[in-house]
Amino acid sequence: MIPITTLKDKKVALFGLGGSGFATxxxxxxxxxxxxxxxxxxxxxRKAAAEGVHTADLRSEDWSVFSVFVLSPxxxxxxxxxxWTVELARAAGLDIIGDVELFVRERRAHAPGCPFxxxxxxxxxxxxxxxxxxxLKASGRDxxxxxxxxxxxxxxxxxxxxxxxxxECSSYQIDLAPTLNPSAGIxxxxxxxxLDRHGTMQHYAGVKERLVGGSGVAIVGVDxxxxxxxADRVERAGVKVTRISRRHPVANGLYAEGSRIxxxxxxxxxxxxxxxxxxxxxxxxxxxxxxxxxAACLAVGLSADEIRAGLxxxxxxxxxxxxxxxxxNVVFVNDSKATNADAAAPALxxxxxxYWIAGGLPKExxxxxxxxxxxxxxxxxxxxxxxxAFAATLGEKVPYEISGTLAxxxxxxxxxxxxxxxxxxxVMLSPACASFDQYKNFEARGDAxxxxxxxxxxxxxxxxxxxxxx
Numbered sequence: 267m268i269p270i271t272t273l274k275d276k277k278v279a280l281f282g283l284g285g286s287g288f289a290t291x292x293x294x295x296x297x298x299x300x301x302x303x304x305x306x307x308x309x310x311x312r313k314a315a316a317e318g319v320h321t322a323d324l325r326s327e328d329w330s331v332f333s334v335f336v337l338s339p340x341x342x343x344x345x346x347x348x349x350w351t352v353e354l355a356r357a358a359g360l361d362i363i364g365d366v367e368l369f370v371r372e373r374r375a376h377a378p379g380c381p382f383x384x385x386x387x388x389x390x391x392x393x394x395x396x397x398x399x400x401x402l403k404a405s406g407r408d409x410x411x412x413x414x415x416x417x418x419x420x421x422x423x424x425x426x427x428x429x430x431x432x433x434e435c436s437s438y439q440i441d442l443a444p445t446l447n448p449s450a451g452i453x454x455x456x457x458x459x460x461l462d463r464h465g466t467m468q469h470y471a472g473v474k475e476r477l478v479g480g481s482g483v484a485i486v487g488v489d490x491x492x493x494x495x496x497a498d499r500v501e502r503a504g505v506k507v508t509r510i511s512r513r514h515p516v517a518n519g520l521y522a523e524g525s526r527i528x529x530x531x532x533x534x535x536x537x538x539x540x541x542x543x544x545x546x547x548x549x550x551x552x553x554x555x556x557x558x559x560x561a562a563c564l565a566v567g568l569s570a571d572e573i574r575a576g577l578x579x580x581x582x583x584x585x586x587x588x589x590x591x592x593x594x595n596v597v598f599v600n601d602s603k604a605t606n607a608d609a610a611a612p613a614l615x616x617x618x619x620x621y622w623i624a625g626g627l628p629k630e631x632x633x634x635x636x637x638x639x640x641x642x643x644x645x646x647x648x649x650x651x652x653x654x655a656f657a658a659t660l661g662e663k664v665p666y667e668i669s670g671t672l673a674x675x676x677x678x679x680x681x682x683x684x685x686x687x688x689x690x691x692x693v694m695l696s697p698a699c700a701s702f703d704q705y706k707n708f709e710a711r712g713d714a715x716x717x718x719x720x721x722x723x724x725x726x727x728x729x730x731x732x733x734x735x736x
Contacts (some may be wrong), residue, residue, distance in 0.1 A: 267421055270294045270299060270372055273294060273333065279334075279351075279360075279684070281336075281351040282302055283304075285597050291319045292360045304321060325354075332360060337363070338443065344439070368419060370446055373431075381567070382430075382433070383431065384446065384477055387487065397556065412434075413433035414421060427527060435477055435664070447482075448480070449566055450482060452486075456493050456552070475496045482560075485561045488498070505560075510554060512551070515528070515530065519556040521557065522554070526539070526540050527541065527557050541553060547586070548616040585603040588600045590731075594687060597694070602697065602712030602715060603712070604696040605626075611639060617725060620644060621643075623646075624649070624698050645666065672695070673718050674717065693719075
């Protein structure tokens with residue numbers, strides 16, 4: 267835990283007592299702050315009170331006694347309308363901040379030079395975050411991984427000079443971190459997302475821009491128009507910018523050329539890494555993730571050799587295009603996180619011969635947008651509620667069976683793939699559906715896939731089925 271000493275003896279109002287909110291309350295109290303916390307969920311309030319957090323309905327509190335208001339990132343700050351606590355805090359003239367801002371202040375107070383890499387973007391940020399942390403750990407650095415990737419930032423170890431922090435930041439967290447200042451800040455890309463919470467694409471982009479705008483080095487993917495404009499603005503403001511592209515060369519930065527990541531500087535180019543043969547980094551989207559990770563690791567002092575070694579040993583992010591086993595020329599891929607058609611597209615585009623397990627609780631639009639990738643599919647194995655609708659879309663374009671259950675789909679796909687004499691074949695769970703018709707979440711679905719694969723005869727597991735890691 268990181269005790270928040272910068273608010274010692276200060277009275278702090280806090281709203282939101284879910285996982286990260288409760289961790290924030292404990293960190294504040296541990297550092298000596300006087301916390302008054304509340305949540306709209308009575309169960310969360312009872313749990314926090316039972317753990318020693320002082321709780322009180324903030325509607326009836328005197329806000330003039332508070333020094334700051336700490337808000338959980340899941341609570342609306344601006345859209346569709348400010349939460350009632352936000353209106354009370356603004357009326358009292360209080361700063362409204364979140365857990366990332368508390369971390370930033372603590373780092374600045376106690377270890378301002380410790381390397382801090384922050385990652386944001388509409389797509390790819392979790393993989394990039396995990397990849398950077400893996401490269402750092404593989405090189406022997408003391409590495410802390412947290413933020414939006416699933417570990418509350420204030421549960422990490424306290425900042426000190428040689429400790430590296432790798433933090434995934436959602437737009438909600440950035441919105442509550444006005445002095446965010448990473449050593450290296452990454453903006454991967456921008457497409458419309460979370461507009462119910464940000465109102466307009468311009469506002470959403472403006473929030474994301476704050477992360478790279480406050481960075482020592484700004485690493486910006488320039489394959490979309492919003493990010494390209496942000497890179498230009500941040501550079502004009504005096505920030506050092508490294509541009510990243512998976513589609514075209516850049517004059518100063520890193521770009522993908524086939525499987526190679528090329529570094530360009532002052533008119534000269536050189537290959538800094540080659541992703542060929544790294545199963546966990548297949549596809550052009552992962553070329554962008556790898557390029558951004560390389561740039562960040564270079565910015566905080568790693569050598570090219572250390573980076574290449576880390577790339578080669580990356581186990582992949584669990585449930586995201588993760589190769590989990592092999593049998594002969596067949597690789598088994600867990601992409602359970604693909605809960606809609608757009609999310610399934612990267613995996614389907616990364617292999618030429620796929621025995622595709624798809625289905626579950628369908629999303630609007632089904633799989634019609636994946637039609638251009640149907641030639642990659644040798645056969646489809648359809649499960650869950652979506653099976654009839656997916657079968658109708660596939661029609662005569664793709665051979666399919668309605669397997670019904672994941673266990674049956676794995677068994678049939680594995681048997682059929684084994685007969686395929688292509689040089690590499692994938693049995694892939696990339697459902698393009700939510701999991702809730704058969705599983706409690708996509709993680710449980712992915713774990714079940716791994717278990718079914720591990721039970722097959724003759725497979726070599728590439729991960730530990732119990733942990734999902736190598």
